[in-house]
Amino acid sequence: MLGRSLGTVLQDGDIICLSGTLGAGKTSLMRGIAAGWNANERPTSPTFTLVNEYHRQADAQRLFHIDAYRLNSPEDVCSTGLDDILAAYGVVVIEWPERIREVLPVDVLWADIQITGDSDRAFTFSARGPRSQQILSDLKNRYTG
Ligand SMILES: Nc1ncnc2c1ncn2[C@@H]1O[C@H](COP(=O)(O)OP(=O)(O)OP(=O)(O)O)[C@@H](O)[C@H]1O
Numbered sequence: 001m002l003g004r005s006l007g008t009v010l011q012d013g014d015i016i017c018l019s020g021t022l023g024a025g026k027t028s029l030m031r032g033i034a035a036g037w038n039a040n041e042r043p044t045s046p047t048f049t050l051v052n053e054y055h056r057q058a059d060a061q062r063l064f065h066i067d068a069y070r071l072n073s074p075e076d077v078c079s080t081g082l083d084d085i086l087a088a089y090g091v092v093v094i095e096w097p098e099r100i101r102e103v104l105p106v107d108v109l110w111a112d113i114q115i116t117g118d119s120d121r122a123f124t125f126s127a128r129g130p131r132s133q134q135i136l137s138d139l140k141n142r143y144t145g
C-alpha cells in the first residue's frame with residue numbers, strides 16, 4: 001500500500017531511488033508504485049533488460065524501471081542509454097541506485113529498505129531536493145490520511 005500511495009503522487013520528471021540488499025523488496029515496491037500510477041502492466045524485474053518502460057491509459061506519460069545492479073561506471077550509464085532516460089520526461093524508478101550515484105540528478109527521493117524480519121520491512125525515505133520534499137509530504141498525506 002505504501003508503493004501504491006507513492007505511485008499516485010508521482011509526476012513527470014520524478015526520480016525514485018530504491019536502495020536495499022538482495023531481496024529487500026525493491027521490485028515489490030516498484031509493483032506498488034506502478035499500480036498506484038495506473039500502469040497498464042505489472043512490472044517484472046529488469047535485471048537482464050536494465051530498463052523497462054510502462055504506459056498508462058490516461059495520458060502519454062511514461063514510467064521507467066531501471067535495474068543498475070550490473071552497471072559499474074558512469075561510462076556504462078552512457079553506453080546503455082540510461083543518461084538519455086534520466087534526462088527525458090517521465091517517472092524513473094531505480095533499483096541499485098548507488099551503482100550510478102555519479103550520474104544521478106540531485107533532487108531524487110531516496111528510499112532505503114531494511115529487512116527487519118521474514119515478512120517485515122522498514123522503509124526510510126530521504127528527500128534530496130525541493131520536488132522530493134513535495135513528493136514525501138504528498139505521500140505522508142496519502143498514506144496516513
Ligand atoms: N513489504 C514487504 N513485506 C514483506 N515481504 C516483502 C516485502 N517486499 C518484498 N517482500 C519479499 O521479499 C522478497 C524479495 O522481494 P523483491 O524481489 O521485491 O526484492 P528486490 O529488492 O527487488 O530483490 P533484488 O535485489 O533481487 O532485485 C519477495 O519474496 C517478497 O515476498
Ligand SMILES: [Mg+2]
Pocket residue numbers: 026027028045095
Ligand atoms: Mg529487484
